[in-house]
Amino acid sequence: MKNSIVAAVVAASMGIATAAQAEITVGFITSQSGPGSSIGVLYDRGMKAAIEYASSVGAEKVKLIQLDDGSDPSTATRNARKLVEESKVDLLIGTSTAASTSAMVPIANELKVPMIAISPISVAANEAGDRWAIVMPQPPTLMVKAVVDRMKRDGVKQFAYIGFSDAWGDLVYNGAQKPAEADGLKILTNERYARTDTSVTGQVLKMMAAKPDAVLLGGAATQGALPPLALAERGYKGPLYGTPALLNTDFIRVGGKSVEGVQVSAGPVIVAEQLPDTHFSKKISMDFRAAYQKANGMPTSDGFSAYSFDAWLVFLDAAKRAMATGAKPGTPEFRVALKNAIFSTKDLVGTHAIYNYKPSDSYGVDERSLVMVRLVNGQWKYEP
Amino acid sequence: MTRLQFHLVSAAGVLLLALAPALLSPFSITLMNFIGIYALAVLGLVLLSGIGGMLSFGQAAFVGIAAYATAWLTVKAGYSPWIGLVVGVVLTGLVAAILGAVTLRLGGHFLSLSTIAWGLATYFLFGNVPMLGQYNGISEIPPISIGGYALASSNSIYYLIWVFVIVSLALSANLLDSREGRAVRALRGGQVMTESLGINPFRVKLITFVIAALLSALSGWLYAHMSRFVSPAPFDVSVGILYLLMAMVGGMAYLSGAIVGAAVVTLLKNSIQDWLPVISPGASGQLEVIVFSVLFILLLQRARAGLVPFALRWLPRVQPTPPIASGSLAHRQQPERGQPILNVAGATRRFGGLVAVDNVSFEVKAGEILGLIGPNGAGKTTMFNLITGALPLNQGKISFLGQDISRRAQRQIARAGIARTFQHVKLRKTMTLLDTVLLGTYGRTSSGFFAGVLRLDRAEEARAQAEAMRQLQRVGLADRAFELAGNLPLGNQRLLEIARALAADPALLMLDEPAAGLRAGEKAELAHLLEALRAEGLSILLVEHDMDFVMGLVDRTVVMDFGAKLCEGTPAVVRSDPRVQEAYLGGVA
């Protein structure tokens, strides 16, 4: 693989377009530096697990070219162009920040390359009405809807919101509005804090003053624990709810007692071993964990790496059908065939969901892709 | 290399650029697009920081304002990208004008720090305004279309980008070669000199700041419609620093440095990305940042001037075309000989408890050379600064040609007809002798930025050049008109300052120790020159240490001691005054 990269580089730097290769080439972009890297690294490991799990379509080997976008959308678009124009990839997979992923979509549309987005973004069709990108993760609205529905079931009437002052914080807040209205719940506050903040006392005081029944957390990972800690310090005793972004060991370690009992929506892969054997996700999730252990030399319980794994499953499934059309990898015909195959994915079982894609929609998951879990004694507990 | 050859080479370069899409791979064109877009923003930075001396870390914020303006207008309001261009440019210009008006009075590193501050504030603002899509940004930006043809692909927008780059480069070059452009080049290194030539440095700074922002706006507009997506990250301060890196790599003081720097950094980034995973798999992302920063630091440590000056050493120089003398600038009618021209009445200046100038009164008459002498610390230079407006008076009144100038700003006094030289020569070392003297004509000419950029100033420029050559001739430096001022020996630099002062066509010429550091022969030449000027009706006020030089030259002398006027009169009278002998000559006689 290294040699082919070198060859591609040499060819490109001499200004010669490389000839189309016969094997299927996949371009994978993730953030290995910058603020997106804590998730980007997980996507990377998930992809390693995926290759470990299966790396060929029929007899055809698949070549993966991976680039780092440094959490910067400009670099992500440049990388996407590079992968398509220089390495002639048949598929783009990326990346770990929503902004960078959104930035890649116009490139996929323009250069007519299918793309699998592994961050939750909304995707538009191109001018011709074509869609070239699908999205793996559950839409944030769905993630939040599951939580809001659970709040209603738990008897919450009004809740306060605090989230990151970034794209994720926006998505969760905006996602909560519609189901809250449908369920007759009132959102009392929209407080924000930065990943680098040292204190959320001001925000928490404002939330406490609004007297919420519950608090919805729109943070992620370690810093997601900052509001629960401050809430506990100010004597808040009510329930806490969150999104899959809180599924993180450091969140539990740092949050300690204050995050005990928090309920979050999650892909079933998170609690794979607790799932009943009849659950669709049980077997494939256990296979994924085994592959992850083998490829990375460490166990996993996160959901992000499973998105790259599922992306790979969708790709392998679609590639098999695209090959059957007789189109040669590396050609525009093959990309169209692959796109059509991806957008006709039917009942593909992955670790997070059963995927069904239609040409009219880039999201392909339904309510089955989310389960509610509760943090009990530092462990995520499946709560059907 | 002659000018014609230079034009031919440039034309060949443009032709190559035009053919690039046919010759290069699609990704190379993508890279070229990024280079062009970066080069526009960096060009602004070169004008602002490299040439104007105002170091900015916040240029990316201006790129962002225009990008967001056009994104919002085209996506949310459905206007054409061309409307987006107009609004983006106007909005960026307005924001820059306001920011500049507030921050450009800050000196040195405080100005640069403030650029970090507003750069960061703008970034966080983009990320928090719901209308601008917050941190998710705005996607689905339409491509620019020309006559119904959408520039959606890399190859088609390529031409638009590079037309913008080349036109901007040419117009910037025009600007630097004009009256206001010379003022921009003179900004670097303190305001006293620019003020003394009648230039309003704040105005020039502000306009330069706005021009730099407008170039960034063009870059932002192109970026938004090329990427078809905007989010806060590409407009962060760290990107502003990347622009700075590009400018420094290319050569901060050279317009072409913008393109060279943008190209080298972009290509280097691209190849580092290709090679690092090969050298060190697994750690490539982190290493990229490190390698880049380390290269930047090494560059700053070892080769501050950048690549362009390095390359210029090996390339043939473009031969300068000597100016064709055509017409001349209007000359002042000198006041009638013997009329009082400058009147200092009871001038007093205190520094804390110290009275540097104490109730001094004297007069300069038209057509005479008046010497202002006194021992060290007598207050001569302070007096000099009071007359030229570099320091405000505490008490007293100074009038010039019948007008009270006691409260006027330095540049207004300069415009009224007082030209000066400096005790410590104040020249811009990288300007040619001709350009230096042309700076002197600033107050007599009127072409603005706009005229300079569009070359509407050529007729006036030719007259100014003729005048500058005449003054260079007069001080005997005409044959070195295209050498750099910094390469002259000190004596010649003093003469150059006099030529610059004369180019302003003053009624009163004020010289601060013009003979210091001159050899005997040079002193004699200087005396000749001053006598000739007197013969033409010019009045001269001379501060000088060299007694022989002063006494042989002046018509009258004012002697100061301990801030007060000791006496006044012809050299013979002063020489025989016992108080002078005691104070000045140390009581030797």
Next chain:
Amino acid sequence: MNGEIAAILAMDGIASGAIYVLIGLGLVLIFAVTRVIFVPFGDIAAFTALTLASLETGGRPGTVGLVAVLAVLATAVEATALARNRAFDRLPRALLFYLVLPLIPAVAVWFAAGTTLSMPIRIVLSLALVLPIAPLLDRIVFRPIADASVLLLLTVAVALHFALSGLGLMFFGPEGVRTKPLTDAVFDVAGLIVNGQMLLILAASIVFCGLLFLYFEFTIQGKALRATAVNRVGARLVGIRPTSTGTIAYLLASLLAGISGVLIAPVTTIFYDSGFLLGLKAFVGAIIGAMVSYPVTALGAVMVGLLESFTSFWLSAYKEVLVFSLLIPVLLWRSLSFGGSEEEEAEE
């Protein structure tokens, strides 16, 4: 907003202000002595927190590798400089200062990793490990260009920050850390809950400001630092070596940054790149003090903390916008109140 909320916000603001004070004072100290606006200074604080956290979990902190790399580089730079001047007799001394001394804590930590250490020992080890970073960077990066303009030094410092954040990511990884609180005590003061950690931050900040003051007033070294700050040439003439005062300034400032890192680690999550914003906010304080006045800097830093705390209550999303926008009127006020004394900038 009622009085109680205001009181809580004020306390919270003063506590974060106290952290900025320590970092801000360090910034002023380094600037006064070396004319370098040491942008990566917040990184030093963040690295201390990361080191402490990894000692706490029994890991081997990335700082060991970082210090080792820097020590080797600095030694190489110094040795080349000495070789060029044919001053081989000074080589052993250089080896001692640039290689042996910085590596002692690194080696100690290397062997201590994995064993459980008591909290004070962890803190001392972390500080000792982080202290050499800034002086080593000074030797490698700034000393070769010590005579450059303030602007150039600033640009280099900014680039250095990016290099350090890259190194931080490499040595510490992308995950954030948070250490155990130094104290669990909670006090009830007239109905207000005050946690001990906050008091500790305040106390430490006051104590170290006091110590800094005493150091400047009553020790020869402190006076030498002040002399260098006032007049570099003059200081050199009376035999104060600017390079050694520079090193002392960096060490002292690193100590302040290190302590603020130790104090902040239990309060919030620190990432490899947390230092930048931390440093910038301290920097706003330092600019309020015009980069020269220690007391005004301290006051400014506390003001930044308060402003942050109150805006996080009123308008949390626009907190950073407000904090950094505030800087512009402050700079203006500064430049107006110092107007007229603008010295001529050097031509380049």
